Amino acid sequence: MRVSLWEISLFISALGFFILCINLSYAVRSIDKTVRKTTEMLEKNEPKIDKIVENTSGIVENVKLVTNVSSIITGFISKAKNK
Numbered sequence: 001m002r003v004s005l006w007e008i009s010l011f012i013s014a015l016g017f018f019i020l021c022i023n024l025s026y027a028v029r030s031i032d033k034t035v036r037k038t039t040e041m042l043e044k045n046e047p048k049i050d051k052i053v054e055n056t057s058g059i060v061e062n063v064k065l066v067t068n069v070s071s072i073i074t075g076f077i078s079k080a081k082n083k
Helices: 005-082
Strands: none
């Protein structure tokens, strides 16, 4: 039985494609696990995340207040030094 070069090429190409499909299936499986785990973590911690987001606006307001008060105090101190 004689095997030609194109048959060998076709076999190697098919084998490469088969290996590529196997590796691709492992990658898809890994991504699926990651997405499921992330979704589970988000669902489990959603109330905590909501609480953090709600508190963030309060923290920003407090920082603005402290910044305004500190700039007023700095102004008074600099006026007092100049007198």
